[in-house]
Amino acid sequence: MRNWIEKNPKIINCRTDDSFLLRFLRFKKFSVPMAQEALERYILLRQTIQQAFHNLDMKIPKMEYLIDNGYLFAVPGRDKLGRRWIVARPGVFDPYKFLNEDMCRVHGIVYETLMEDEENQVRGFVHYADGAGVSFPYLTLFTPKEAVRIVKNGERTLPMRHKEVHAVNVPASLKYVLDWGMTLVSDKIKKRVKIYTSIEEAAKTVDVSMLPKEYGGTVPMSEMIASFKEELKASRQQLLDNDLMEVRLELFSEQAKEGAVSALKKGNTTCSPYKNDILSGSFRKLEVD
Template structure:
């Protein structure tokens, strides 16, 4: 089911009666039913069960239990209670393990604000043809001399948390468009190989976000090893949604230029999109800061899965060797 491009968040305009999901519209409710197995009964019963489980779980402290927060975990796992519980535990564990990234998610922090203002990462005010918000990334705006890997990761975390606090985005998912033409060997030093691996693999498993499309433009030849390594850490589902384009013209065949900034071939300048996005960040800022009250006292309830690969699975030699070769190219 597709919709016309629109300014976010205007989905519910024209709905004749108040839908079960509050401000979101009837059409969105139907998508939730078809794609996520969500209906009024499932929502009511699963929310009640999840709250009861949280209340009885001694490892969870001050966990947020309002509908909006819990539904992100139920929706991303299509209302499988067992999987939603595991994702919530993994999410809180991810926040705990990467506290320097996931705590104090304040977009007004000097470095984060500067990264957003520069145009490194922001969200288009226009939805794509499927009604999804589009996250824009421009590697040329990331000054390697001023920012580090923590700054980069925090900017991403604030963006994603802000998006996931909106029910439309929880249901429809999010699209990504990134121009990485400016990424060079110096970017490799932003993360250790181990941290890079954990951030990608744990991030996908732990963060309750539906990544529907990932469009990457202009990957430098020298980054092939990093791309292959990063892709090897993704689930098969995410790999299938990752599309590489050689040019903006090629990108426009898959993503309407109207939801992109003028710098990417669209109509609205990035600066105006950023101004509108910062208004959304400001509205969600108090909410995000309350997340720091939550904590996971023990990770014993998490079902362990296979660890990130300790050896290369890209076919290009050992991981350290691949990165060393990249640094020399």
């Protein structure tokens, strides 16, 4: 991977430390060509949507507000399978106060911080989302086309392993939107999504010991958020340094550029899959981390 990065004319600057390269190798089950392709797509995505992927600074007032109020945070510890749990509370996000790029940026801060940990790369994540407070104005944040690109890049470009997704308090008025969203993800992810009408219903099957006290656990949400903020602080400088990574946009195919339609209202582009011409050995069938 390091030799390929050094010789790749598309890449101007890229991290080459073990943890960073392994996140792509693990993401693609150690298929080197697929990991290379994923890394290129990832940097292209970061570069073309800088509002969402650059300046991932938890100290930005809007970001600090969303984090302090528990919009998105990882709970302390790991479950019996070694996975980290991420709690999402979209109702905290005021669509009249914040922009869609604010939503993308706070997700970038949380996910990039968690991906720095190699154990998280191996074990993956469990998502627990509370839809309380989400209403129709949220649908104005992204157009359907933008939403499609965000969902697809979230699954195919960000090197994260999404093991389970639990959603509670989904408003009946937005159920059709969720049903539509489910058509965008792969069958693998679709099978991992569980929807519950209430917190109480979810508690019958979900490991509530991993959740804040407000959702059936024992540790108050405020303590979990404070603990996670310390993780964010520890990774803050690395996330800012990631902005130094860069590719030569003019060397990417039109297919790569055109396939990634705007994911933000400001007209920047996300990226779509494309064929990488620089290939090396594939070890996809190996049973390794």
